[in-house]
Amino acid sequence: MPSPLLHRALGAAFLMAGASVFAQTQEITLPLREAWFEGQIVHYVSTDISDPGIAKKQGINYVPALANTLKPGMPVERAYKFPNDEQATVLPSIPRPVGGANADATYSPLWVLVMVRWKAGVTPHTLTSEEAVLAAEEKGEVEFTRTKIVANWPVVRARGAALQGVR
Secondary structure, three states: OOOHHHHHHHHHHHHHHHHHHHHOOOOOOOOEEEEEEOOEEEEEEOOEEOOHHHHHHHOOEEOHHHHHHHOOOOOOEEEEEOOOOOOOEEOOOOOOOOOOOOOOOOOOOEEEEEEEEEOOOOOOOOOOOHHHHHHHHHOOOEEEEEEEEEEEOOEEEEOOEEOOOOO
């Protein structure tokens, strides 16, 4: 009968062999979504959301625990979403620059959704920044519905920079 020491050695060898399989780089494709930031189009991936209806509609993960990030002091910013997809979402921040050199310590890929709807009689026009969205609300052109829906939407391409592998 093999000794316990031999069993541990064989187990460690199998674990190391398995680890090398998982260490290999694999490529997957995720759809890039467009958003506006300070008048420019940026791209993000939508992977998780705390709303089951949106999760099913977009084919992403339903993660109810994301709503727990709405506690005071947590890094969650507003994302201005147009529920009928009249235009791309407006984000108030992005990593600067995208990637490992990001110097914006306040950026987070977690967003609480603010639904933006055009008021009756107003001709919709493209809003390309948080300032433009807030100005449209101040003029009475749009109305906001603040939600407790949190989305994980990491920005992966902006201002000519992109994460490795983003095409």
